[in-house]
Amino acid sequence: xxxxxxxxxxxxxxxxxxxxxxxxxxxxxxxxxxxxxxxxxxxxxxxxxxxxxxxxxxxxxxxxxxxxxxxxxxxxxxxxxxxxxxxxxxxxxxxxxxxxxxxxxxxxxxxxxxxxxxxxxxxxxxxxxxxxxxxxxxxxxxxxxxxxxxxxxxxxxx
Amino acid sequence: xxxxxxxxxxxxxxxxxxxxxxxxxxxxxxxxxxxxxxxxxxxxxxxxxxxxxxxxxxxxxxxxxxxxxxxxxxxxxxxxxxxxxxxxxxxxxxxxxxxxxxxxxxxxxxxxxxxxxxxxxxxxxxxxxxxxxxxxxxxxxxxxxxxxxxxxxxxxxx
DNA sequence: GCACCATACATGACGTGTCACCTAACCGGC
DNA sequence: GCCGGTTAGGTGACACGTCATGTATGGTGC
Numbered sequence: 001x002x003x004x005x006x007x008x009x010x011x012x013x014x015x016x017x018x019x020x021x022x023x024x025x026x027x028x029x030x031x032x033x034x035x036x037x038x039x040x041x042x043x044x045x046x047x048x049x050x051x052x053x054x055x056x057x058x059x060x061x062x063x064x065x066x067x068x069x070x071x072x073x074x075x076x077x078x079x080x081x082x083x084x085x086x087x088x089x090x091x092x093x094x095x096x097x098x099x100x101x102x103x104x105x106x107x108x109x110x111x112x113x114x115x116x117x118x119x120x121x122x123x124x125x126x127x128x129x130x131x132x133x134x135x136x137x138x139x140x141x142x143x144x145x146x147x148x149x150x151x152x153x154x155x156x157x158x
Numbered sequence: 159x160x161x162x163x164x165x166x167x168x169x170x171x172x173x174x175x176x177x178x179x180x181x182x183x184x185x186x187x188x189x190x191x192x193x194x195x196x197x198x199x200x201x202x203x204x205x206x207x208x209x210x211x212x213x214x215x216x217x218x219x220x221x222x223x224x225x226x227x228x229x230x231x232x233x234x235x236x237x238x239x240x241x242x243x244x245x246x247x248x249x250x251x252x253x254x255x256x257x258x259x260x261x262x263x264x265x266x267x268x269x270x271x272x273x274x275x276x277x278x279x280x281x282x283x284x285x286x287x288x289x290x291x292x293x294x295x296x297x298x299x300x301x302x303x304x305x306x307x308x309x310x311x312x313x314x315x316x
Numbered sequence: 317g318c319a320c321c322a323t324a325c326a327t328g329a330c331g332t333g334t335c336a337c338c339t340a341a342c343c344g345g346c
Numbered sequence: 347g348c349c350g351g352t353t354a355g356g357t358g359a360c361a362c363g364t365c366a367t368g369t370a371t372g373g374t375g376c
Contacts, residue, residue: 238361238363257372
């Protein structure tokens with residue numbers, strides 16, 4: 001077993017940055033969620049699903065493709081779509097080509113909801129994030145986040 | 159109602175960065191949570207609570223102070239501490255000075271759990287984040303995140 | 317003392333997310 | 347045709363978080 005002194009603990013700068021990062025993440029998510037909820041009754045996950053659906057030509061998509069696009073587990077999609085179906089934001093129907101498959105389709109209510117929510121959401125993201133960043137910083141963050149994401153894919157401890 | 163063309167939609171660079179950010183955020187949290195769960199049976203929130211408790215001199219803290227430190231709502235603290243109490247990670251006891259108050263205290267089980275979890279957690283954060291960043295980048299990110307946090311009206315003061 | 321309000325914390329309802337597991341349908345071999 | 351493995355998707359149990367509300371105590375003005 002490793003001794004305490006062997007562990008490469010975070011130094012003060014690293015610790016500060018890590019706390020800022022995690023704190024900011026929590027605040028951003030909470031604020032965006034709260035504002036959208038108040039403005040249009042949609043949650044963040046609702047919004048993500050509806051964005052994908054409006055971006056597809058037919059306004060419908062297979063559950064698995066939705067899962068892949070959102071990087072969600074299929075069971076998560078299943079649960080969430082079920083909840084959204086109860087609120088009439090989407091509808092489900094079987095897939096004629098594949099008896100196991102299912103299509104998720106956006107409803108008129110869903111389309112109305114996201115069209116109402118989108119402008120305020122974008123404004124909020126601008127206000128909270130992009131208004132305070134230069135173009136260079138945006139590019140730099142994009143590069144850094146992309147680097148970390150691709151690294152994370154490779155490095156898995158078994 | 160505002161026309162679609164009036165909305166300051168995100169441009170391609172901004173959209174890419176925003177998606178990278180949110181995607182990375184989800185992946186980091188999920189990975190850290192999953193690894194710690196597998197390694198020591200603690201969740202991320204569990205870990206945060208135990209860190210605060212081990213950082214206090216007495217190993218105990220008032221519920222409200224815990225909420226302030228973690229930037230959590232008190233009801234969240236209440237729920238979470240209740241769950242942790244069931245697993246014998248912490249214990250609750252009334253406050254003699256203030257009949258309304260309650261102390262949360264770390265148990266031996268809790269102390270053992272976090273001492274077991276901490277090294278792996280730090281190593282994971284290093285592997286996923288700091289190993290891929292230069293010292294300058296860490297400083298820069300710290301500055302940017304701090305700027306966004308204070309702008310959002312949700313200051314740090316740690 | 318006694319209203320009156322604020323504070324400290326708990327609780328119930330509900331949406332969200334993960335994990336383990338299930339069923340049903342497809343698909344390749346024979 | 348049948349058989350065995352894979353795939354699509356759903357479900358139940360449970361942890362997590364928020365909101366609204368409840369309950370008891372503390373404090374303050376009269």
